[in-house]
Amino acid sequence: MTACSKENEIDRCCVRQQQRGSGQVHLRQSVMADPWQSVMDHAVAVARKAGEMIREALQSEVSIMHKSSSVDLVTKTDQQVEQFIFTSIREKFPSHSFIGEESVAAGQPCVLTDNPTWIIDPVDGTTNFVHGFPFVAVSIGFVVKKQPEFGVVYSCVEDKMYSGRKGKGAYCNGLPLQVSDQTDISQSIITCEMGSNRDPEVVDKIFSSMRKILCIPVHGLRSAGTAATNMSLVASGVVEAYFEIGVHCWDIAAGAVIVTEAGGVMMDVDGGPFDLMSRRVLAANNKTIAARLVKEIDVFPAKRDDAPEEESQ
Structure with a gap:
């Protein structure tokens, strides 16, 4: 190999090393820019x-x-x-x-x-x-x-x-995914859950809310039996809203992101800001539908997920 060809080979090796180094830097920068x-x-x-x-x-x-x-x-x-x-x-x-x-x-x-x-x-x-x-x-x-x-x-x-x-x-x-564009509550399907609390007063509150919402009237009430699925149905545009009192943070943490990223809204059943640990949730396709439902939901207390142990007993 001539001296000239050796120099060319060395130059090519240097270029490859620089390219590999550049790629590693870009990878590190990408991870730093989007760590999640x-x-x-x-x-x-x-x-x-x-x-x-x-x-x-x-x-x-x-x-x-x-x-x-x-x-x-x-x-x-x-x-x-x-x-x-x-x-x-x-x-x-x-x-x-x-x-x-x-x-x-x-x-x-x-x-x-x-x-x-x-x-x-x-x-x-x-x-x-x-x-x-x-x-x-x-x-x-x-x-x-x-x-x-x-x-x-x-x-x-x-x-x-x-x-x-x-x-x-x-x-x-x-x-x-994209939520429904429906703004007329009377043209909507709403999902809700009954939960596992069988206290008669709680059950009465739940059925009171369901009765008032049905009598708006709405097209129907549905219950998938899983909060995560209900929220995914809202995000998919299949139903307009989902509400529940007594739900836990592990039921709704994932669905909350999916709903909002599909264009929907998350709030408390009383119309206040959504609080992941409150055990109260209203997920809807838009604020118009959510606000109409808030008027009909009979709110009752639920112990927070993060309540001190003596408080939650």
């Missing part, structure tokens, strides 16, 4: 695997246990799926915090801090799961500095993967 995309990608992968676990469990006999009452159900699948999600997150993101339905039921605190926090319902719609009613979802919300960053809801029987990322839109199986 890889976290969301992991959430989607974990939700899909968790959904597979749930579908497999649906083929076998379900072992049922109870939490606060005979209608507040939990299964081994709830616990196994949450443990799988928790382990996967802890291995990849050891500094992150975690709020899960089953871990809170087991005595873990339900406190939201500024630390990046995963808020998870491993099987949203446990009663549906027990009875084979085909709406069961994995709900994974991610909150940074107490503000929702992204949400993933996997309706595993339907094989529908809903996702929403702050400022980046909402999607179902890769297709963009």
Whole structure:
């Protein structure tokens, strides 16, 4: 090899090294500019695997246990799926915090801090799961500095993967979501849930709200049996609104991002600002529909998810 060709080869090597170095810099800059995309990608992968676990469990006999009452159900699948999600997150993101339905039921605190926090319902719609009613979802919300960053809801029987990322839109199986443009409440379908509280006064309040909304009149009331699915239906434009009192943060953390990124609104059932820990939620396609529903909802108190333990007993 001549001296000239050696110099040319050295120059080419230097260029390749510079290009590799430049690519690594761009990759680092991309990660720094958007630190949560890889976290969301992991959430989607974990939700899909968790959904597979749930579908497999649906083929076998379900072992049922109870939490606060005979209608507040939990299964081994709830616990196994949450443990799988928790382990996967802890291995990849050891500094992150975690709020899960089953871990809170087991005595873990339900406190939201500024630390990046995963808020998870491993099987949203446990009663549906027990009875084979085909709406069961994995709900994974991610909150940074107490503000929702992204949400993933996997309706595993339907094989529908809903996702929403702050400022980046909402999607179902890769297709963009958009809420309904309906502004006439009488042309709307509303979803709601009865929850697991069977106190007669609470039940009366719930049915009072339902009666008043039906008599507006609206086209209909529906109940999927899972908050995450109800909110995904709002985001999809299938229904105009969903409301519930007594819901938990792990039921709605993911759906809240999906609804807002699809163009919808989130608020308290009394019309005030949405508070993730308040156990009260109204998700709607727009403020007009939401404001009309607020007039008809009989509000009743619900202990906050983050209430001190002595207060929540």
